[in-house]
Amino acid sequence: MATSEGPSSPKAKRRKLPSNVANSSAPVGQTANASPDNPSYAKSYLRVSKANVYMIIALCVEDFVDDPPEPCKKVGAVLVLPNDVVCAADCSRDGVHAVARLLMKHYDKAKGSKMFMSRKPCPMCAKLLVQSKVERVLFLPFEPEYYRSPKPLEPDADEKTSEEINKINDEINESNNTQMKQVDNLFTASAIAQTRFVLQVEKPVLEDAEQKTPSKDTRNQIAEETRRLIKKYGFERNPNWMECIKDELPWPAFDNEIKAEVLEYFDNAMKWMARANVLQGRGLNYEFEPCSEKSKNSDAFNPVNNPTHAIQARHFMSIARFLAERTDDPKAGVGAVIVSPEMEIISLGWNGFPLKALYGEFPRASKDDKSIVDKKYPYVIHAEQNALLFRNNKNIKGTILFVTKSPCNECAPLIAMQGIETVVVDDDVLSRDDAAQKSGLGYKKFPDMIKSGKFVCFQTKEPRADPDPSKASRALQFDDEKQVVA
Numbered sequence: 001m002a003t004s005e006g007p008s009s010p011k012a013k014r015r016k017l018p019s020n021v022a023n024s025s026a027p028v029g030q031t032a033n034a035s036p037d038n039p040s041y042a043k044s045y046l047r048v049s050k051a052n053v054y055m056i057i058a059l060c061v062e063d064f065v066d067d068p069p070e071p072c073k074k075v076g077a078v079l080v081l082p083n084d085v086v087c088a089a090d091c092s093r094d095g096v097h098a099v100a101r102l103l104m105k106h107y108d109k110a111k112g113s114k115m116f117m118s119r120k121p122c123p124m125c126a127k128l129l130v131q132s133k134v135e136r137v138l139f140l141p142f143e144p145e146y147y148r149s150p151k152p153l154e155p156d157a158d159e160k161t162s163e164e165i166n167k168i169n170d171e172i173n174e175s176n177n178t179q180m181k182q183v184d185n186l187f188t189a190s191a192i193a194q195t196r197f198v199l200q201v202e203k204p205v206l207e208d209a210e211q212k213t214p215s216k217d218t219r220n221q222i223a224e225e226t227r228r229l230i231k232k233y234g235f236e237r238n239p240n241w242m243e244c245i246k247d248e249l250p251w252p253a254f255d256n257e258i259k260a261e262v263l264e265y266f267d268n269a270m271k272w273m274a275r276a277n278v279l280q281g282r283g284l285n286y287e288f289e290p291c292s293e294k295s296k297n298s299d300a301f302n303p304v305n306n307p308t309h310a311i312q313a314r315h316f317m318s319i320a321r322f323l324a325e326r327t328d329d330p331k332a333g334v335g336a337v338i339v340s341p342e343m344e345i346i347s348l349g350w351n352g353f354p355l356k357a358l359y360g361e362f363p364r365a366s367k368d369d370k371s372i373v374d375k376k377y378p379y380v381i382h383a384e385q386n387a388l389l390f391r392n393n394k395n396i397k398g399t400i401l402f403v404t405k406s407p408c409n410e411c412a413p414l415i416a417m418q419g420i421e422t423v424v425v426d427d428d429v430l431s432r433d434d435a436a437q438k439s440g441l442g443y444k445k446f447p448d449m450i451k452s453g454k455f456v457c458f459q460t461k462e463p464r465a466d467p468d469p470s471k472a473s474r475a476l477q478f479d480d481e482k483q484v485v486a
Contacts, residue, residue, distance in 0.1 A: 041330045041364040041376075045208040048201055048272060053326055054078045054086065054116045055140065055197055056273065057319055059233055061091045061098075061345070062118040064315060068092040072145050077102055078116040081109060082135070085390045089345035097145070099125035103132050105344070106392060110134050116197070120144035120249065123182040130190040137187070138197040141249055141262070143241050146179040148172045176248060196251055198261075201268040209275055209325070218278050225274035225284065226267070234266060273322060280321040280333075281404055281426030282460040288313060291429050291450050291457040298456045301341075301400050301422050312343060313424050313458070316402040320383075320426065323350040324404050328357075329380055331366050336383035336403040338391060338420070346399065349387030351380055377441060384411040388418055396420060406432055406459075409442040412449055422456045429459045 048056075055078075062076030069092055077098035078089040087109050092098045099121055103110055110132035117139040121129065125145065129137055143149070150169040160168070187194045215222055235242055246254045278284055288303040288310060290296035296304065303313040316337050323335030327350050338347040353362050353376075362379040365372035381389075384407055397419030406427045407415060415423065429450070432443040450457045 076118040082112040122146040199269040229270040276321040286460040334383040336387040347391035412446040
């Protein structure tokens with residue numbers, strides 16, 4: 001079972017910082033501006049680990065399509081480099097399994113990497129993983145990619161008898177067992193490690209998330225979204241699987257006590273995702289609008305005119321929102337996703353202090369902390385910058401950027417320089433003024449570049465009023481029946 005490690009782990013114990021460290025760059029009274037709406041910049045919040053975020057992304061990516069390669073189940077996969085940076089993410093589509101897509105495209109980067117999968121791989125994917133010298137395969141304890149569920153023992157639409165159904169089930173069980181042994185043999189005979197991964201989001205992480213971003217009047221909405229996600233991604237998809245998991249995954253140590261723990265962790269993970277979906281940006285109920293005439297008439301990626309693009313944009317924006325929760329910035333979280341024209345995720349990023357920065361090395365105050373002279377802004381790497389720095393391809397011309405906040409004056413020229421022409425923003429781009437310039441950040445360049453035709457841009461907005469609010473809300477939820485990737 002995979003566990004989170006390091007100081008960001010939910011298991012990590014809090015240490016009260018000595019007063020001389022906590023107040024090293026601030027005068028007495030530094031928390032005078034702290035309030036529920038403006039938490040103290042001094043607080044360091046527990047975060048979901050990178051490994052759990054990567055697996056959450058694999059789970060979400062799985063659902064990008066409805067028609068996986070027959071006869072296998074759909075799978076989402078995230079290839080993570082030895083330096084713990086995402087190389088790419090994709091799903092099973094166009095007749096090719098997710099793992100195969102990633103390994104064929106990134107054959108030169110697979111050695112020593114980790115593969116996060118929403119399911120245990122099939123024999124074909126397992127042998128490709130072994131041959132590519134991937135170091136470790138981590139998968140969620142759902143039905144494996146190759147698994148076929150037995151038919152219920154009752155006459156079906158073809159009017160088969162119980163004896164015929166039993167014979168079919170014997171063949172299904174034999175096939176499942178054979179493929180399970182094939183996968184395990186491949187991994188056992190190689191240096192690759194396979195790991196059953198349990199999503200681990202503990203209550204202290206959720207409690208810290210609530211302190212940082214109070215849910216206030218959205219608790220019912222978060223609860224409803226949590227239920228939707230559990231139904232969509234959880235064990236409810238096949239209630240009988242948990243009775244088979246011990247022998248057919250296999251997971252020999254699985255019992256009722258472990259089952260209870262697994263379900264609690266999973267529910268917490270879905271609540272964490274629900275909070276991000278509800279509280280980030282425009283929340284659940286939003287539409288896209290063009291930010292210029294050129295954007296409106298774009299024949300490329302256009303979530304306003306193309307319903308498929310709108311569904312895709314919602315998926316990628318949701319992932320960007322999850323990434324924003326990984327920030328170690330004490331106030332503002334931003335997430336960014338760069339996607340190829342073929343809809344492969346080629347880079348992820350979130351804002352935060354430099355890699356491996358320790359508490360106390362950099363100022364943490366923001367413009368809201370009036371009495372503090374030293375601010376965080378010169379030291380925080382922006383989500384777009386991280387996504388650009390850690391991309392998997394030198395040439396990203398023609399790719400699409402999804403970002404939870406409007407690019408600032410630092411980022412806009414970098415995005416343009418790299419050839420990204422389409423940007424989708426979970427923010428009100430054109431109404432931003434340059435007031436943030438006082439803190440070292442400005443937002444004037446990006447809108448100006450949109451107006452000059454440098455960027456095609458779409459932003460989220462609240463939907464038009466509908467005489468039936470429930471109908472409008474339902475229409476703007478992820479369309480579970482029409483999720484496709486072109």
